[in-house]
Each structure stands twice: as C-alpha cells, then as structure tokens.
Amino acid sequence: MLRANFNGSPFLGVFAEATEDSLLVASGVDHGDVADELDVDAVYSGTIANSSVIGSTAVANSHGALVTDDALDHEIEKIEDEADVPVTRFPGPPNAVGNFVLANDEAAAVSPGLDSGQREAVEDALDVDVEPATLGGLDVVGSAAVATTSGVLCHPRSSDEELRTIEDVFDVHVDVGTVNYGTPLVGSGLVANTRGYVAGTETTGPELGRIEETLGFV
Numbered sequence: 001m002l003r004a005n006f007n008g009s010p011f012l013g014v015f016a017e018a019t020e021d022s023l024l025v026a027s028g029v030d031h032g033d034v035a036d037e038l039d040v041d042a043v044y045s046g047t048i049a050n051s052s053v054i055g056s057t058a059v060a061n062s063h064g065a066l067v068t069d070d071a072l073d074h075e076i077e078k079i080e081d082e083a084d085v086p087v088t089r090f091p092g093p094p095n096a097v098g099n100f101v102l103a104n105d106e107a108a109a110v111s112p113g114l115d116s117g118q119r120e121a122v123e124d125a126l127d128v129d130v131e132p133a134t135l136g137g138l139d140v141v142g143s144a145a146v147a148t149t150s151g152v153l154c155h156p157r158s159s160d161e162e163l164r165t166i167e168d169v170f171d172v173h174v175d176v177g178t179v180n181y182g183t184p185l186v187g188s189g190l191v192a193n194t195r196g197y198v199a200g201t202e203t204t205g206p207e208l209g210r211i212e213e214t215l216g217f218v
Contacts, residue, residue: 109166
C-alpha cells in the first residue's frame, strides 16, 4: 500500500491509469514509488491530447488502451513504445473515455449513453465483453469505481441492483467505499492492479481497510 499526491493533488486517478503490466501517468509526476508499488516496469509518462488528466483521457487493460480521439500521433506512438500496449482512438464524444468505461482484463462496464459503435470499440481495443451500467445513479462508471481482476470498489451510493450488475459483469467481489476522506468517486483517488494500490494522501485508515478487503489484499 502507498499513499501519495500527484503534483500536489490526492486525486491520483485523474492523472494515472494502471494495468497489470503498465502505468500511464502524467508528465512531471514522480512515479518511481508508484511503479514499484504496482510492480510494473512499463511506464508511459506524458500527456494525452496535450492534457495531464491521463485517467480521464484513457482506459487500459493488459490487452490494450483506448484514448480520446484528440490524442496526438506522437503520444500514441510513445504509449505503445513505453507502456507496451496497442492503442486505439475512441470514437468520441465523449472525449473523457476513462470516465465512462470501467474495465479489467476480463470485462468492461460502460456508460449507457455510449452508442453501439463506441461499445464495439471498447470490446475490440480491450478484448473484453461489454455491458452498460451505472453506479450511484451516475453514468461515469470509470470515475465511480476501480476494477481489478480481484475486485471492484464502487461508489458508496450504488444501489443493490447496480452492485449486482457489476458483480455479474466482472464476476469478482464487489463492495462500496470512499477515498480521500469521503470522496465517493473512488476512481478519482485510487490506482490499482492485483499486485498493489496507491491511494491519495487524504485517504483514511478505514477507507484503506475497505480498499484492501474489496480488492483482495487481505
């Protein structure tokens, strides 16, 4: 477990995206300890569409990455080289694909607002089955949860029906929690894979306990 700030912010998930094998992180972030905690060697440090909000402009798993349609050619080339994953542009809008797609290596939940072509893009790029879902009544499932192949931590106001849907989609343990002293959009303050996790510095002991229990670290 590691608690950290990225460029002074505890909202790590806004600036980074992790898979089992790689880390995509905003340029300027001191990511050495983060890569060590997640036990990844492949790290892309840079921008997407000239933006530092990597967690919003990309979603990735071990099979590939989807980035906003505004991503620049040289950024995509560098991601493929340094993070060692194939990259596909998401046919947006929305441009904040990382906010609207929640994925692990086996499945993905997406905003019900995505059209059939966008869902197909998620399926093809990440090599997963895709189902529409909301959490806490929100369609930003990528911000409202964090998923690994061991568990999914969800928005604390998620309904029982929403949690059952997520459990059916991912077929792993699902629970609710918060980060950074009560922030409900857990994807904004947590970066994780099955080897480790990094939470914002404002995340409390009880919140860390729920993260560890849900994502299978205890």
